[in-house]
Amino acid sequence: xxxxxxxxxxxxxxxxxxxxxxxxxxxxxxxxxxWKPNPFDEYAVETALRLTEDGTKPKTRAGEVVVVTFGPKExxxxxxxxxxxxxxxxxxxxxxxxxxxGWLVARALKKLVEQEKPDLVLLGKQxxxxxxxxxxxxxxxxxxxxxxxxxxxxKEDGEALLVGRxxxxxxxxxxxxxxxxxxxxxxxxxxxSVYSKLTKxxxxxxxxxxxxxxxxxxxxxxxxxxxxxxxxLATDTALRIQYPRFEPPKGRxxxxxxxxxxELVDKLKNEAKVL
Amino acid sequence: MIDLFKFxxxxxxxxxxxxxxxxxxxxxxxxxLIRDCWREGRFPKELIGEMAALGLLGSxxxxxxxxGLGQVAYGLAMQELEHADSGVRSFVSVQNGLVMHPxxxxxxxxxKNHWLxxxxxxxxxGCFGLTEADFGSNPGGMRTTARSDGTDYVLNGAKMWITxxxxxxxxxxxxxxxxxxxxxxxxxxxxGFTTREIQGKLSLRASVTAELVLEDCRIPLRNALPGxxxxxxxxxxxxxxxxxxxxxxxxxxxxxxxxxxxxxxNRVQFARPIAGYQLVQEKLVEMWNEINKxxxxxxxxxxxxxxxxxxxxPISVAKRNNVKMALQAARTAREILGANGVVDDYVSMRxxxxxxxxxxYEGTHDIHxxxxxxxxxxxxxxx
Numbered sequence: 194x195x196x197x198x199x200x201x202x203x204x205x206x207x208x209x210x211x212x213x214x215x216x217x218x219x220x221x222x223x224x225x226x227x228w229k230p231n232p233f234d235e236y237a238v239e240t241a242l243r244l245t246e247d248g249t250k251p252k253t254r255a256g257e258v259v260v261v262t263f264g265p266k267e268x269x270x271x272x273x274x275x276x277x278x279x280x281x282x283x284x285x286x287x288x289x290x291x292x293x294x295g296w297l298v299a300r301a302l303k304k305l306v307e308q309e310k311p312d313l314v315l316l317g318k319q320x321x322x323x324x325x326x327x328x329x330x331x332x333x334x335x336x337x338x339x340x341x342x343x344x345x346x347x348k349e350d351g352e353a354l355l356v357g358r359x360x361x362x363x364x365x366x367x368x369x370x371x372x373x374x375x376x377x378x379x380x381x382x383x384x385x386s387v388y389s390k391l392t393k394x395x396x397x398x399x400x401x402x403x404x405x406x407x408x409x410x411x412x413x414x415x416x417x418x419x420x421x422x423x424x425x426l427a428t429d430t431a432l433r434i435q436y437p438r439f440e441p442p443k444g445r446x447x448x449x450x451x452x453x454x455x456e457l458v459d460k461l462k463n464e465a466k467v468l
Numbered sequence: 469m470i471d472l473f474k475f476x477x478x479x480x481x482x483x484x485x486x487x488x489x490x491x492x493x494x495x496x497x498x499x500x501l502i503r504d505c506w507r508e509g510r511f512p513k514e515l516i517g518e519m520a521a522l523g524l525l526g527s528x529x530x531x532x533x534x535x536g537l538g539q540v541a542y543g544l545a546m547q548e549l550e551h552a553d554s555g556v557r558s559f560v561s562v563q564n565g566l567v568m569h570p571x572x573x574x575x576x577x578x579x580k581n582h583w584l585x586x587x588x589x590x591x592x593x594g595c596f597g598l599t600e601a602d603f604g605s606n607p608g609g610m611r612t613t614a615r616s617d618g619t620d621y622v623l624n625g626a627k628m629w630i631t632x633x634x635x636x637x638x639x640x641x642x643x644x645x646x647x648x649x650x651x652x653x654x655x656x657x658x659x660g661f662t663t664r665e666i667q668g669k670l671s672l673r674a675s676v677t678a679e680l681v682l683e684d685c686r687i688p689l690r691n692a693l694p695g696x697x698x699x700x701x702x703x704x705x706x707x708x709x710x711x712x713x714x715x716x717x718x719x720x721x722x723x724x725x726x727x728x729x730x731x732x733x734n735r736v737q738f739a740r741p742i743a744g745y746q747l748v749q750e751k752l753v754e755m756w757n758e759i760n761k762x763x764x765x766x767x768x769x770x771x772x773x774x775x776x777x778x779x780x781x782p783i784s785v786a787k788r789n790n791v792k793m794a795l796q797a798a799r800t801a802r803e804i805l806g807a808n809g810v811v812d813d814y815v816s817m818r819x820x821x822x823x824x825x826x827x828x829y830e831g832t833h834d835i836h837x838x839x840x841x842x843x844x845x846x847x848x849x850x851x
């Protein structure tokens with residue numbers, strides 16, 4: 194199986210307090226931010242690796258995993274880390290963050306999919322910066338491919354995938370014919386969530402994503418990294434989503450101490466007006 | 469940790485990826501175990517396979533299935549391991565600097581081909597026997613002897629404070645042979661070779677420390693390491709390990725600083741977070757300051773090692789400075805945490821206890837002082 198995994202770097206969510214808005218409120222200040230791969234995209238890469246192996250030989254790939262990102266040259270470390278983790282090939286589409294929106298990325302990905310002809314496009318269910326949760330869905334629509342979002346379980350089944358989606362009160366099981374677009378949720382990296390047709394039924398992974406082995410990091414430079422121009426993939430690069438203004442969230446107001454339940458109820462009723 | 473000196477810009481992408489990969493491993497695999505391991509006085513052997521798969525064992529060696537890391541990347545990996553615990557880092561330092569390195573640098577092709585792949589895969593564990601109960605800072609006085617007898621060497625003596633001793637498949641043992649110190653490979657199970665774990669440690673509790681006893685222990689002549697002749701060869705190995713300790717100490721200090729900072733920002737006394745008090749700020753600033761200085765110095769040391777360092781004195785400077793700094797940081801962090809700091813739900817006191825041993829192992833703080841003193845004055849104070 195050939196899998197294409199689009200991924201995005203995001204400001205390190207553990208250092209979220211460092212995110213600042215420029216003085217004019219026009220954009221988020223990105224200089225000096227620590228970057229990490231979007232966690233859901235890391236899960237998508239892990240899923241792609243699991244779907245192209247039997248679980249016991251992580252260096253042997255049955256198929257191909259191609260990772261792609263849109264961004265400046267500094268993003269290449271994000272791709273290299275995925276190559277070290279096991280992906281075969283990387284593509285960077287030259288772009289700045291403020292030149293992109295979900296609609297443009299999805300259209301460019303459509304063109305890339307036509308060139309690469311993967312059997313499956315796997316994405317994180319959303320990026321944890323903008324939380325727009327739309328690229329996978331738009332891409333599936335543009336391609337006219339079956340789609341399953343927020344997958345918590347994937348099992349390869351002939352020319353299709355069985356996909357479990359966790360919803361309130363249970364799991365919806367879908368069968369999507371390949372080629373397809375699937376977005377993944379966090380439980381996809383549980384020990385028994387992903388089975389390729391090679392994986393033994395009783396095989397269990399370690400919880401979470403795999404770590405890039407140090408020898409593979411040293412050799413990741415030898416794996417191919419192509420650089421494309423955004424204009425090669427999308428002729429119309431006008432943004433459909435405009436961000437007129439950013440504001441940091443207001444600081445939390447100090448709490449109030451109450452002396453008894455009666456006062457608490459009174460305040461909830463008359464001040465907070467939630468009762 | 470706030471990076472005012474843009475340390476990050478001084479690292480290559482490979483170095484950052486190595487650090488981040490080891491950091492993820494430590495968070496996911498080591499941290500959930502380490503408190504209980506320390507409490508139970510148990511080395512987490514179950515991590516050996518995963519540490520090997522990650523490429524931590526023999527990681528600076530090229531070939532034999534090893535990663536071939538540069539010294540800076542290796543140092544950053546050790547920093548991340550000791551962020552969790554000095555004992556876990558010690559395991560890797562010993563396997564790499566004191567076992568795989570001497571076999572690689574001083575061994576025959578047969579020894580290298582036999583041992584290095586299995587040591588890299590974690591299928592064999594090694595230990596390093598130099599120190600004796602009565603010869604710590606003065607290893608040249610050792611009493612362990614080796615004499616050749618037909619097709620064998622016969623070893624007699626005892627080695628003390630040996631990390632990994634009871635779990636090792638092979639021990640690199642130094643002994644006096646015709647008045648010259650030489651290195652030998654002694655395999656577990658050789659008649660006359662026994663090990664005993666040292667109990668009752670209040671430090672490095674998640675690490676195995678042992679005594680090795682050699683009583684008319686016969687090993688074949690081919691088990692001598694041909695290049696390991698003279699105390700210099702042993703000290704060369706120790707310098708490898710000391711370099712990894714210098715980085716490791718930064719990791720331990722960072723863990724304590726991060727814990728103390730977080731605690732101080734959340735702990736409210738007299739209606740204000742204690743981080744808002746001048747005395748606490750002074751402590752935090754001092755810790756952060758020293759960690760940053762140590763990082764910059766140790767990075768430079770790693771770069772020097774990568775191009776070949778003829779005089780090992782800077783390694784002593786870094787080991788001496790960084791471990792003292794880390795021990796101080798751990799004690800200060802424990803103090804900021806108050807009573808909470810003495811409970812092992814917090815990491816600082818565990819680090820402080822570990823660092824007490826690190827302060828005097830692999831060359832005591834004082835001996836490193838005298839090595840630097842000799843470099844400055846030209847006069848050896850210890851001979």
